[in-house]
Amino acid sequence: MSAATQHLIQGQYSFAEKEGFALECGGVLRPVSLRYAMYGEPNAACDNVILVCHALSGSAEVATWWPELFDDPRLFGNDRYCILCSNILGSCYGSTGPSAINPQTGKPYGASFPLVTIGDMVRAQYELLRFLEIPRVKLVIGGSIGGMQALEWAMDYPDVVEHCVAIGTVPVGAMGLALNHLQRQAIWLDPKWKGGEYTSDDPPAKGIALARAIAMCSYKSAELFEIRYGRRPNRNGEDPWADHQARFDVGGYLDYQGQKFVERFDANAYLAITRTMDTFDPVRSCGSAYAAYSRIKAHVTLVGISSDWLFPAADVRALGEQLRAVGVDCDYREIESSHGHDSFLAEPEKLASILATHL
Amino acid sequence: MSAATQHLIQGQYSFAEKEGFALECGGVLRPVSLRYAMYGEPNAACDNVILVCHALSGSAEVATWWPELFDDPRLFGNDRYCILCSNILGSCYGSTGPSAINPQTGKPYGASFPLVTIGDMVRAQYELLRFLEIPRVKLVIGGSIGGMQALEWAMDYPDVVEHCVAIGTVPVGAMGLALNHLQRQAIWLDPKWKGGEYTSDDPPAKGIALARAIAMCSYKSAELFEIRYGRRPNRNGEDPWADHQARFDVGGYLDYQGQKFVERFDANAYLAITRTMDTFDPVRSCGSAYAAYSRIKAHVTLVGISSDWLFPAADVRALGEQLRAVGVDCDYREIESSHGHDSFLAEPEKLASILATHL
Numbered sequence: 001m002s003a004a005t006q007h008l009i010q011g012q013y014s015f016a017e018k019e020g021f022a023l024e025c026g027g028v029l030r031p032v033s034l035r036y037a038m039y040g041e042p043n044a045a046c047d048n049v050i051l052v053c054h055a056l057s058g059s060a061e062v063a064t065w066w067p068e069l070f071d072d073p074r075l076f077g078n079d080r081y082c083i084l085c086s087n088i089l090g091s092c093y094g095s096t097g098p099s100a101i102n103p104q105t106g107k108p109y110g111a112s113f114p115l116v117t118i119g120d121m122v123r124a125q126y127e128l129l130r131f132l133e134i135p136r137v138k139l140v141i142g143g144s145i146g147g148m149q150a151l152e153w154a155m156d157y158p159d160v161v162e163h164c165v166a167i168g169t170v171p172v173g174a175m176g177l178a179l180n181h182l183q184r185q186a187i188w189l190d191p192k193w194k195g196g197e198y199t200s201d202d203p204p205a206k207g208i209a210l211a212r213a214i215a216m217c218s219y220k221s222a223e224l225f226e227i228r229y230g231r232r233p234n235r236n237g238e239d240p241w242a243d244h245q246a247r248f249d250v251g252g253y254l255d256y257q258g259q260k261f262v263e264r265f266d267a268n269a270y271l272a273i274t275r276t277m278d279t280f281d282p283v284r285s286c287g288s289a290y291a292a293y294s295r296i297k298a299h300v301t302l303v304g305i306s307s308d309w310l311f312p313a314a315d316v317r318a319l320g321e322q323l324r325a326v327g328v329d330c331d332y333r334e335i336e337s338s339h340g341h342d343s344f345l346a347e348p349e350k351l352a353s354i355l356a357t358h359l
Numbered sequence: 360m361s362a363a364t365q366h367l368i369q370g371q372y373s374f375a376e377k378e379g380f381a382l383e384c385g386g387v388l389r390p391v392s393l394r395y396a397m398y399g400e401p402n403a404a405c406d407n408v409i410l411v412c413h414a415l416s417g418s419a420e421v422a423t424w425w426p427e428l429f430d431d432p433r434l435f436g437n438d439r440y441c442i443l444c445s446n447i448l449g450s451c452y453g454s455t456g457p458s459a460i461n462p463q464t465g466k467p468y469g470a471s472f473p474l475v476t477i478g479d480m481v482r483a484q485y486e487l488l489r490f491l492e493i494p495r496v497k498l499v500i501g502g503s504i505g506g507m508q509a510l511e512w513a514m515d516y517p518d519v520v521e522h523c524v525a526i527g528t529v530p531v532g533a534m535g536l537a538l539n540h541l542q543r544q545a546i547w548l549d550p551k552w553k554g555g556e557y558t559s560d561d562p563p564a565k566g567i568a569l570a571r572a573i574a575m576c577s578y579k580s581a582e583l584f585e586i587r588y589g590r591r592p593n594r595n596g597e598d599p600w601a602d603h604q605a606r607f608d609v610g611g612y613l614d615y616q617g618q619k620f621v622e623r624f625d626a627n628a629y630l631a632i633t634r635t636m637d638t639f640d641p642v643r644s645c646g647s648a649y650a651a652y653s654r655i656k657a658h659v660t661l662v663g664i665s666s667d668w669l670f671p672a673a674d675v676r677a678l679g680e681q682l683r684a685v686g687v688d689c690d691y692r693e694i695e696s697s698h699g700h701d702s703f704l705a706e707p708e709k710l711a712s713i714l715a716t717h718l
Contacts, residue, residue: 025601115603174584174609178576181610185569191550210544217537225533231640241638242384244474248637250533251540278607279600281590
C-alpha cells in the first residue's frame with residue numbers, strides 16, 4: 001500500500017462522553033470510542049478519501065487484511081488516495097464493544113452490551129469523519145457486513161458518498177440467520193462463557209472455536225472443500241477408519257481455524273456483531289424499498305460471488321434490481337469463484353480486476 | 360400400511376454371544392442384538408420381501424416413519440408384501456449400540472463403542488435374515504444412510520437382492536464430513552457429555568440439540584427456509600430488534616427441533632452413527648469402483664433430490680454413471696423438491712410417484 005508507506009495515522013476518537021450515543025434499539029453508549037487507521041491524507045479538495053468498512057472479524061488496519069486492493073496501481077495503490085477505516089462498534093479491536101466499561105455498573109458490558117445496528121455503526125463512523133474534517137468520501141467499500149455498512153452510508157449520508165461498492169452482501173436470508181443462531185448457541189453452550197462474564201485469560205475457547213468453524217463452512221463452498229479436502233484423512237496422519245477421535249482433513253482444517261480465531265477474537269463481540277448482521281434490513285427499517293433506497297445519490301456497484309451460499313449471488317443481483325427500480329444508479333458485477341463468500345478476501349485479485357475495469 | 364394391520368411381528372434377535380461379531384475396524388461386539396419389525400409374512404416362494412433400511416435417527420418401525428410408501432396401493436400397500444426393517448447397529452432403538460454392556464468392563468460401551476461400518480450393519484442384518492429364513496429380498500430400499508445400506512446390500516449380497524433403491528445418498532462429501540464433524544464437536548462441548556459417561560436421566564441435552572439443529576440446516580434447503588421462515592421474528596412474539604436473546608423464526612424452529620430430538624435420541628449413538636456415515640466409501644474399501652460395484656447383480660435405482668445439498672443430486676447422478684460404467688443395471692431418477700435432503704421423508708408422495716411408475 002503505497003499511501004501507507006508514506007503516511008499512516010492510527011488513532012482513537014472518543015465522543016458522546018456526556019450526552020451519550022443513542023442507539024436505534026433504545027440503548028445508550030457513553031462514551032463511544034472508535035479506533036481508526038488513515039493511510040495518506042485528504043487533499044485540499046477532499047476528493048481522494050476511500051472509506052473502507054470491514055467485515056465481522058476485521059480491524060481498522062486495512063493494510064493488514066486487504067493489502068492487495070490498496071497495492072494495486074489500477075486501484076488505490078498510488079499516493080493520491082487517503083484510505084480510512086475504523087474498527088466497528090461492538091468489535092474488540094480498539095472500538096467500544098462488550099469489553100468496554102458500562103458506566104452504570106462500573107463493570108464491562110459483557111453480554112449486556114446493547115444491540116448495535118448497522119445504522120448505529122455508520123452513524124458513529126460519521127462522527128469520526130466530522131472529527132477528521134472529512135466532508136465527503138469518493139468511495140465507500142466493504143464486503144459482507146462491511147458491504148452492509150457501505151450501503152447504509154449511501155442511504156443515510158447521500159451527500160457524503162460519491163461511489164459505493166458492496167460485495168457479497170444483502171440482508172441475511174433465513175439460512176444465514178439459522179447459521180448465526182447456531183454460532184451463538186455454540187458460544188452459550190461452552191461452560192466457560194459464564195453468562196458473558198468470563199475473563200480474557202479464560203474465555204469460552206471451545207465455544208467460539210465451534211462458532212468460527214460453523215461460520216467457515218458458510219464462508220467457503222462445498223466445491224472448494226471438495227477440491228481442497230475431499231474425503232482425505234487429516235493431514236497429520238490420523239486414521240478416521242480406525243480411531244474414533246480421528247478426523248478427516250476438513251475436520252482438522254475447521255478445528256485449526258477455530259483455534260486460531262480464539263486467539264484473536266472476543267466471544268461477546270462475536271455475539272454482538274452477529275446480532276448486528278442479523279438485524280440489517282433496510283426495507284423493514286424504512287417501511288419500503290422506496291423509502292430505504294431512493295435516498296441514495298451515490299453510484300452503487302453490487303458485487304456477487306458465484307459460489308457464495310451465505311449471501312447468494314442471485315440475491316445480490318435481485319437487490320441491484322430493487323435499487324434500480326427506485327432510481328438508484330446501480331450496477332451489478334459477479335466474481336466467478338469457487339471460494340464462496342470468502343472470495344473477496346481470499347482472491348482479492350479477482351475483485352481488484354472487476355473494480356479496475358469499472359471504477 | 361395394509362400388511363401391518365394384518366400381521367406385525369416385533370422381535371429381537373441376539374447372536375454372536377460366544378464367538379463375537381467381528382467388526383471391520385478390528386473390534387468385536389459380543390453379543391449383537393437387532394430389534395426388528397416385520398409387517399406381513401414371507402410367502403412360500405419368498406419373492407415378496409421388502410427390506411427397508413432406515414436413516415440416522417430412524418427405527419425398525421417403518422410404519423411409524425414411512426407409512427405413505429407402504430400405504431400406497433401402487434407400491435407396497437397390499438397384502439402381498441412382507442416388509443422388514445431392523446434398527447441399525449449403533450442406534451438406540453433396541454439394537455446393540457453405545458448403551459449396551461461391554462462384557463470386558465461390565466459397563467456400557469459409551470464413547471468406547473467401536474466404529475461400526477455400513478458393511479458391519481448390513482452383515483448383522485444378513486444374520487437376521489438367515490435367522491428369519493429369508494433367503495432373498497425383492498427390494499432393499501433406504502434414504503441417506505439407509506441408502507448406503509441398500510447399496511452395501513447389493514454389493515455384499517448380490518445373490519440376495521433383486522432390486523435396490525438408494526435415495527439421496529453417496530459417500531459423504533467434504534462439506535458433509537465438515538458438518539458431521541461440527542455436530543460431534545457440539546456434543547463434546549456440552550459439559551454433561553462427561554466423556555460419554557453421562558446417565559440417561561442427565562444427558563448432554565444442549566449438545567445433542569445443537570448437533571441436531573446443525574443437521575437440520577443440512578437436511579433442509581435455503582429455499583425452503585426462505586419460504587417457511589424468511590426474516591420473520593420467532594412466531595412466539597419475540598422481537599430480535601429489541602431483545603438480545605430474541606430469535607428469528609428459523610432460530611425458534613431449530614431450537615424446537617433440537618429439543619424434540621433430545622427426548623428421543625442418545626448422544627453416544629449419534630456420535631457413533633455419524634462416524635459410520637462418514638466412513639462409507641466403497642471405492643476406498645474395495646480399492647476401485649470396479650471391485651466395489653461390479654459385484655452388483657440387482658437392478659439399482661438411484662434417486663437424487665434436486666435441492667439436497669448434503670448429498671447433491673449431481674453427485675448421486677455421477678454415482679449412477681460410475682455404477683453403469685462397471686456394468687451395473689442402474690438408473691437415475693430425481694425428485695424435484697425444495698425440501699432438501701429431507702424430501703424422502705417430508706414428501707413421500709413424490710418418492711412414491713417415482714417408484715410407482717418405475718418398479
